[in-house]
Amino acid sequence: MKSIAKFFLTQIFLLVFTVAAYGKGSHFVYCSEASPKIFNPQLATDGPTFNASSRAIYDRLVEFKKGSTEVVPGLAESWSVSKDGLKYNFKLKKGVWFQTTKYFTPKRPLNADDVIWSFNRMRLSSHPYHKVNQGTYEYFRSMGMGKLIKVIKKVSDYEVQFQLARRESPFLANMAMDFASILSKEYADQLTKTKKMASIDLKPVGTGPFVLDKYVKDTIIRYSAHPKYFRGEAKTKKLIFSITPDASVRFQKLKRGECHLIAEPSPIDIDLMKKNPKISVKEKPGLNVGYIAFNVEKKPLNNAKVRQAIRAALNRESYIKSIYKGYAQVAKNPIPPTIWSYNKNVKMTSYDVAKAKKLLNEAGYPKGFKISLWTLPVSRPYNPNGKKMGELIQEDLKKIGITVELKTYKWATYLEKASKGEHEMIQLGWSGDNGDPDNFLSVLLGCDAVKAGSNYARWCHKPFDKLVNQAKSLTSQSQREKLYKKAQLVFKEQTPWVPVAHATVFRALTNNVQGYEMSPFGTESFYEVSIKK
Amino acid sequence: MFSSGFIGKLGSLLFTLWILSLVSFFLIRLIPGDPVRIMVGDRGVSEESYQEIKSNLGLDKPLPVQYFVYLKKIVSFDMGTSFITRVSVWKEFKEKFVATFELSFFAMFIAVVLGLLLGIYAAVNRGNFIDKTLMTGSVVGFSMPIFWWGLILILYFSVRWELTPVSGRNSVFIDIESVTGLMLIDSLLSSEPWEAFKDSFQHLILPSVVLATVPLASIARMTRSSFIDVLSEDYIRTAYSKGLSRTQIYFKHALKNALLPVITVIGLMMGALLTGAILTETIFSWPGLGRWLLSSVESRDYPVIQAGIFLIGSLVMILNFVIDILYKWVNPRLRV
Numbered sequence: 128m129k130s131i132a133k134f135f136l137t138q139i140f141l142l143v144f145t146v147a148a149y150g151k152g153s154h155f156v157y158c159s160e161a162s163p164k165i166f167n168p169q170l171a172t173d174g175p176t177f178n179a180s181s182r183a184i185y186d187r188l189v190e191f192k193k194g195s196t197e198v199v200p201g202l203a204e205s206w207s208v209s210k211d212g213l214k215y216n217f218k219l220k221k222g223v224w225f226q227t228t229k230y231f232t233p234k235r236p237l238n239a240d241d242v243i244w245s246f247n248r249m250r251l252s253s254h255p256y257h258k259v260n261q262g263t264y265e266y267f268r269s270m271g272m273g274k275l276i277k278v279i280k281k282v283s284d285y286e287v288q289f290q291l292a293r294r295e296s297p298f299l300a301n302m303a304m305d306f307a308s309i310l311s312k313e314y315a316d317q318l319t320k321t322k323k324m325a326s327i328d329l330k331p332v333g334t335g336p337f338v339l340d341k342y343v344k345d346t347i348i349r350y351s352a353h354p355k356y357f358r359g360e361a362k363t364k365k366l367i368f369s370i371t372p373d374a375s376v377r378f379q380k381l382k383r384g385e386c387h388l389i390a391e392p393s394p395i396d397i398d399l400m401k402k403n404p405k406i407s408v409k410e411k412p413g414l415n416v417g418y419i420a421f422n423v424e425k426k427p428l429n430n431a432k433v434r435q436a437i438r439a440a441l442n443r444e445s446y447i448k449s450i451y452k453g454y455a456q457v458a459k460n461p462i463p464p465t466i467w468s469y470n471k472n473v474k475m476t477s478y479d480v481a482k483a484k485k486l487l488n489e490a491g492y493p494k495g496f497k498i499s500l501w502t503l504p505v506s507r508p509y510n511p512n513g514k515k516m517g518e519l520i521q522e523d524l525k526k527i528g529i530t531v532e533l534k535t536y537k538w539a540t541y542l543e544k545a546s547k548g549e550h551e552m553i554q555l556g557w558s559g560d561n562g563d564p565d566n567f568l569s570v571l572l573g574c575d576a577v578k579a580g581s582n583y584a585r586w587c588h589k590p591f592d593k594l595v596n597q598a599k600s601l602t603s604q605s606q607r608e609k610l611y612k613k614a615q616l617v618f619k620e621q622t623p624w625v626p627v628a629h630a631t632v633f634r635a636l637t638n639n640v641q642g643y644e645m646s647p648f649g650t651e652s653f654y655e656v657s658i659k660k
Numbered sequence: 661m662f663s664s665g666f667i668g669k670l671g672s673l674l675f676t677l678w679i680l681s682l683v684s685f686f687l688i689r690l691i692p693g694d695p696v697r698i699m700v701g702d703r704g705v706s707e708e709s710y711q712e713i714k715s716n717l718g719l720d721k722p723l724p725v726q727y728f729v730y731l732k733k734i735v736s737f738d739m740g741t742s743f744i745t746r747v748s749v750w751k752e753f754k755e756k757f758v759a760t761f762e763l764s765f766f767a768m769f770i771a772v773v774l775g776l777l778l779g780i781y782a783a784v785n786r787g788n789f790i791d792k793t794l795m796t797g798s799v800v801g802f803s804m805p806i807f808w809w810g811l812i813l814i815l816y817f818s819v820r821w822e823l824t825p826v827s828g829r830n831s832v833f834i835d836i837e838s839v840t841g842l843m844l845i846d847s848l849l850s851s852e853p854w855e856a857f858k859d860s861f862q863h864l865i866l867p868s869v870v871l872a873t874v875p876l877a878s879i880a881r882m883t884r885s886s887f888i889d890v891l892s893e894d895y896i897r898t899a900y901s902k903g904l905s906r907t908q909i910y911f912k913h914a915l916k917n918a919l920l921p922v923i924t925v926i927g928l929m930m931g932a933l934l935t936g937a938i939l940t941e942t943i944f945s946w947p948g949l950g951r952w953l954l955s956s957v958e959s960r961d962y963p964v965i966q967a968g969i970f971l972i973g974s975l976v977m978i979l980n981f982v983i984d985i986l987y988k989w990v991n992p993r994l995r996v
Contacts, residue, residue, distance in 0.1 A: 156832055164744050172700070252712075260746040263713040265700045273709070328746060344745070344755065345947030347832060367832045371945045375811060379819050380826045539693030539960055546697060579706050580697075 155363040155640075155656055158371045158386035162345050165260070167328035168305040169249055172266045175390075177305040178651045179348055179368060184226070185308035185333035188217050188242065188287075189299060193652070194644040196414070196466070196562025198303050202237060202334065202357075212294035212602050217242070219285040224355040225311045226338045230330050233313060237334055239281045244312035246279055246289075256315060259324045266306040269570075269579070270560070294600040296607060300561035305650070309334065336361045336654040345370055362642070362657035381406060381635055387658065388636040388643065390651070394452050394511055400635045407640075412465050413632040414559035414647045416458055416567070417509035418624040419500070419520070420584040422551050427496055434622040435476075436486035437552075440527045442478040443627055446519055450512050451630055458626035460615045462567045465629075465647060466559065467604070468611035473619050483527045495528025501545065501553040502535045508630045508649075509556030516554060516627070546580030555583050558649060564611045568595045572623065586623035676977065677970075681734055684969035685727050688962060695719065695743055695960035717743055719962075730966060739971070740963035742956070749967040752952065757971075758841030759829065760948035763940070764933040766864055767871035772926060775876045779883025779922075780910065786888060794880065801877035810870045810943035817866060827945040830860045867944040871937055875929040882925045886918040893917075919990055927983035931976045 161175040168181035181187075190201035200206075203217035223237040248256045249264040250273050256262070267273060275298065278290040291298060301307065314332045318324050331339055334357065337350035348368035352361040369386060371377045374393035380386045382403065392400060392408075400408050421428040421437070428434060443457045459475045462468070487495065500520060503513025510516060513535070521531040531552075536544060545553055560566050569576065574592045576582035591614055598610035634645055642655040696713050714720045718729070733740055739749040782794040818826045829843050830836055836843065836850045844864070847856035890896065891914060899909045938950035949972065956964035 154833065162745075165746055170746070258716060261716050261741070261743065263696075263699060263716055265713070268706070268709040269700060325746065341835070343838070343947070344747075344752065345951065346829060346945070349835070369828065369832050369945075370947075371827060372951070373942050373945070376814065376827050376943055376945065379811075379814050382819050383822070383826055385826055385832075537691075537693060538958070539695075539698045540691075543692065543694050543697045 153364045153658065154367055155365070155388075155653060155658060156367045156369055156386045157651065157653065158377045158380055158389045159348075159368045160370075160372060160374070160377070160390040162370050163342075163348070165328050166331040166339065166342075167260075167310070168308050169245070169264055169267065169310075170260065170262060170328060171305075172269075174649055178390075180331060180333075181305035181308045182335075182650050182652045183337040183350055183366065184331050184335045184339060185310070186223075186335050187303055187305075187307045187309060188219075189303045191303050191562065191646070191648070193655070194646060196300075196559075196647055198299050201303070202242075202309055206299070208602065212296075212600070213291045215289045215291070215298065216282065217287050217289070219287070220357060221285060223334050223357040225314065225332050225334055226353050227355075228330070228332060228338060230326070231311075231314045231317060231332050233311065233332075235313060237309065237311075238284045239287045240284075240312045241309055242287045243279050243281060244315060245308070245310045246276065248310075249273070249306070250276055255319065256324065256327060260328045264306070266304070269581075270301050270304070270306075272301060272306075294602070296599055296602055296604075297561065297563040297565045300563040300566075304561050337366050356654075358654070361654050363653060366653050378635070381637065384637060386637075387640050388634065388651070388656075390634075391508075392633050392635045394454055394633075397452070397454065397633055397635075405638055406635055407638055409634045409636070409643070409645050410454070410631050411645045411647065412456070412463065413508055413630045414463055414465055414562065414649075415509040415556060415632075416461060416463055416629055417455075417507070417554070417556040417627045418458070418461070419627060420553050420555055420624045421586075421622070422548055422553070423584055423586045423623055424548060425551050427490070427492060428498075428551060430490050431621055432486050432490035433492065434625075436483045436490065436527065437524065437529070438476050438483075438622055438625045439479045439486065440483035440529075441520060441523050441625055441627075443625075444478065446516055447628055449519070450510070450516050451628055454633070455628040455630040458629050459619070461572060461618055461624065461626055462564050462611075462615070463559070463629040466562060466564055466567070468564045468608040470612040470615040472612075473615055476619075480526050487527055487529075492528075495524075495530065497530045497532065498524075499532045499534050499551045501541065501550045502533055503554040503556070504535045504541055505538050507556055508632055509558065509628065510554055511630075513554050545583050548585050550583070553583055560648070562647065564607075565595065565599050568611065568614055568618075569599065572618065584623035586621070588617065588621055588623070591617045591621070673977070677974065680970055680973045681731060682727075684966045684973070685730055686723075687969070688957070688960070688965045689723070691957075691960075693960050695962060698959055699743070734970065739967035742964050743961045744956075744959055744964075749963050752964070753949075753967065753971055755838075755841060756947060756949045756952045759843075759946060760934055760937060760941075760950070762842050762844065763864070763867055763871060763937065763946055763948060764930065766868040767933060767937075768875065768926070768930055770868055770872040771875035771879055771929070774872075775879025776883050776922070778876075779880040780887055780915070782880065782884045783887035783891065784906075784910065791884075795884070798877040798880045801873050802881075804873055806870060806873070806939040807943060809873060810866070810940060813866050813870060814943070824866050825859075825863050827863075827943070829863055829946065830856070831863075834859050836860070867940050867946055870943070871933065871940045875926075875933065878925055878929065879922060882922050883918065886921050887914060890914045890918045916990060920987070923983065923986055923990065927979065927986075931979055934972065934975065 159175055163176040163179035164171045166180045168177055187201045188203040189198050192199045202220055202223060204220045206215060206217045208215055225233040247254045249267045251257060275291055275295055276289055277292045280288040282288050311332050315327055318326055336353055336356045338353050340349040340351055342348045350366040352364045354360050371380060374391060377389040378396045381389050400406050421434050423429050447455050447457060459473050460470055500517055502517035503510050517533045524531050557571055570581055572582055573595055574587035577585050577587050594610045594614040598607040601607050632649060636643060639659040641657050641659050696710055742749055778794055782791040785791045814826055817824045834856050836846050836856055839846050839849055843860040847860040850856040896909060896914060899913050937948055938954050941948045941951045953968045
C-alpha cells in the first residue's frame with residue numbers, strides 16, 4: 128500500500144515540478160505589454176497594435192531609418208515633390224509580394240491600386256471599406272491627413288501622385304507613420320466577393336517581414352517569416368509575442384529566459400537589470416516631453432508673469448531625481464533635444480524662489496493665490512508618477528505663497544474634461560509621432576489645437592502660431608529650422624507650460640539577442656533581430 | 661401545464677434579467693468618460709471628425725433608442741461588437757469565460773478540499789497549538805495582498821528554484837489548438853498530449869494557489885466555527901454515548917450539518933472568483949474575464965461592458981440557483 132502511495136506521489140511530483148525546456152531554436156520571443164486592438168494600424172493609435180501589425184506585417188511607402196527619425200524609401204523606391212510643394216509623386220518598387228496565408232494567395236505583386244485603395248479607405252466615406260469594422264481612423268484624422276490630401280492619382284501601375292490642399296512639409300514624415308501602411312486591394316476584392324469584409328482587419332495580409340499564423344487574445348501572437356519579403360527573408364523564422372501585462376512579471380520572465388526582449392521595463396527595475404549578467408539594457412533619450420500646462424483662459428494664469436513665477440519656483444532637478452530616478456533630463460523647450468530645430472540657445476530657467484516671488488509681486492499677487500493642479504492618473508515614461516510630482520509641486524509653490532489643491536480623475540475623464548478646458552494647471556506629456564517639430568509645436572500649442580482639444584494650455588498666441596504655420600508650408604529644412612527656433616523663444620517668453628522632463632526610454636533584452644536597435648518612436652521592429660547560437 | 665410556482669419563478673427571473681440589462685446599460689454611461697475621446701487619446705480630434713466617429717459607433721442616437729437596440733440584440737442573443745477590437749463580444753466572452761472557469765475551478769478545488777480538512781482539523785483540536793497556528797495562518801491568508809503574494813511565489817518557485825513557469829496558460833513553444841478552450845483538455849488532444857498536458861498543468865499551479873488563498877482562509881475559518889457549533893449539539897453527545905467512532909461522528913453526523921454555512925461561503929466565493937480574479941489574472945497573464953472587463957471599462961468599450969455584466973450577472977444568478985438546490989439537498993428542512 129505504502130509503495131503504491133509512494134509511486135503516485137513521485138509521479139505527481141514529477142508532473143508538477145519537471146520543467147519543460149524553454150528557449151528553443153530560431154524562435155524569438157518578445158514579451159509585449161498588451162494585446163493589439165486589431166491587426167490594422169489604420170484603425171489604432173497604440174504602440175502594442177503598431178508593433179503587432181504595422182511593424183511586423185505591413186510596410187509603408189516611406190519608412191523611418193532604423194533607429195532614427197530620418198525618412199528613407201520603403202515600398203516607394205523614390206519620390207519627387209513639385210515646385211509648389213503641392214504634388215508628391217511616389218515611384219513604387221517592382222516585385223513586392225503580399226504574404227501568402229491560409230486565407231489568401233496573391234496573384235500579382237504590389238501596385239498603385241493597393242496604395243490608392245489603402246488611403247482612400249481612410250479618407251473617403253464613400254469607399255466600400257470605410258465603415259467596415261466601425262472604421263474611425265483616429266490617427267489619420269488627428270494628423271489632419273483627411274483634409275490635407277485632396278486627390279490621389281494613379282500615374283502608372285508603379286507611380287502614384289498625392290495632391291495636397293496646401294503646402295505641408297511634415298507630409299513625408301506623416302507618410303512613414305504606422306497608419307500609412309499599405310494593404311492589399313486584391314485581398315479586399317476577394318473578401319468583398321466572399322462577403323467577409325470584416326476579415327480585412329482581423330486576418331491581415333501585408334507586404335511586411337512576418338506573416339500572422341495565430342493570435343489568441345491576451346495570450347500569444349505567432350508569426351513566421353515572410354519567405355518572399357522584398358528585403359529578403361527575416362533571420363528569425365518564428366516570432367512570438369507573449370502578452371504579459373505586468374512589468375515586474377515581464378522582468379521575471381526575462382530573467383528566466385522566457386522572453387528575449389521585454390516591452391516597457393519599469394524604471395524601478397532598471398538598476399537590477401543592469402546588474403544581471405544575462406541581461407543587457409539599452410537606453411535612448413526619448414522623443415517625449417512631460418509638462419505642466421497652464422490654462423491661460425483662466426485667471427490668474429492668463430498673466431504671463433504668474434506663469435513665469437511658477438516656472439522659476441519649481442525645482443525640476445529634484446523631480447528628475449525622485450520621480451524619474453535620474454533617467455531623464457530637465458526640459459527647457461517644448462520639443463526634445465533629439466528633434467532637429469531644438470533651440471540650444473534658449474536659456475534654462477533655474478530654480479530661484481526669490482525671482483519667483485519678485486515676478487509674482489510684479490504680477491500683482493504678492494500674497495499668492497489658490498490654484499488647482501490635475502495630476503496625471505496614469506504612469507507614462509514622460510511622467511512615471513503624477514501624484515508624487517504633484518506633491519512636490521505643491522511643496523515648491525507653497526514657498527511663494529501659492530496654495531495648490533491636487534485633483535485627479537480616471538484617465539478617460541481626465542482627458543475629456545481637460546480637452547474642454549475645465550482645468551487650471553494640468554500635468555500632461557507627449558511622445559512624438561514622426562520626429563517632425565511640427566508634431567509637437569503645432570499639435571500641442573497651435574491655435575487649431577485649442578479647438579481639437581490637444582492644446583491643453585488653450586494658448587492661442589498669434590505670433591507663435593504664425594511662425595509654426597509658416598514653417599509648415601516651407602520645404603527647406605534650414606528655413607523651417609530658423610522659424611521653429613524663433614517659436615521656441617516665443618514659447619519661453621510666454622510660458623504656456625512648464626516643460627518638466629524628457630525621459631530616457633529603455634529596453635531590456637537577453638545577451639544572446641543580435642541586430643536589435645531601439646526606435647526613437649518606441650515601436651519595435653524584428654526584421655533584423657536574431658538569436659546568437 | 662406549468663405550475664403557478666414555476667411561472668412565478670420564470671417571471672421573476674425574466675424581471676431580474678431585465679433589471680440587469682438596465683443596470684448594465686446605464687451604469688457605465690453614468691461614469692464620466694467619453695469612449696470617442698478615449699479612442700482618439702490625448703491627440704484630440706476636430707469636432708467634425710468627433711461627430712462622425714460618434715455616429716459610426718451609434719452613440720449619436722438618444723439613450724432610449726440605444727437601449728432599445730441593445731435590448732433587441734440581447735433577445736436575439738447578439739451581444740454586439742467591441743468598439744476596440746471589432747470582434748464579436750459573444751466570441752470574446754466565451755474564450756475569456758473558459759479560461760477563468762479553468763482557473764477558478766482549480767482554485768476552488770484547492771480551497772474547498774484544504775479548507776474543509778484544515779477547518780475540521782482545527783475544530784477537533786480546538787484551543788491547542790495546531791488550532792491557533794492554523795487560524796493565525798488563515799488570518800494571514802485572508803488579508804494577504806494578492807499582488808505581492810503572487811510576485812513572491814513567482815520569485816521563489818519560478819525564478820529562484822525554477823520549478824514552475826512564470827506566467828501564461830502554456831509554454832509559447834507548445835502550440836495547442838483550442839477545441840474546448842480548457843487548456844488541460846485541449847493539451848490532451850494535441851499531437852504531444854503528455855508533454856502539453858504537463859506544461860499546461862504546471863502553468864495552472866501558481867495562479868490557482870494564489871487565487872485559492874483568500875477562499876481557503878475563509879472556508880477553513882467558517883468550517884471550524886460551524887463544526888465547533890455542531891459538535892456541541894445534543895445529537896452528537898447522543899452519538900458519543902452510543903459508542904460511535906470519532907470518524908463516524910465527524911464525517912457522518914457532524915459534517916453534513918456543519919456544511920450549510922460553508923456552502924453559502926463557497927457559493928459567494930465562486931461568484932467572486934469568476935469576476936474578481938483581476939489581480940491574479942494580471943500577475944500571471946491569464947486571459948480571463950476580470951482583466952477583459954477591467955480593460956473594457958478603462959476604454960469605455962460599451963458593448964463589452966454591457967454584455968459582460970449581463971452575462972456574468974446571469975451566470976451568478978444560475979450559480980445561486982444551483983446553490984439553492986444544494987442547500988435543499990443538504991438540509992431537508994428547506995425542502996418544504
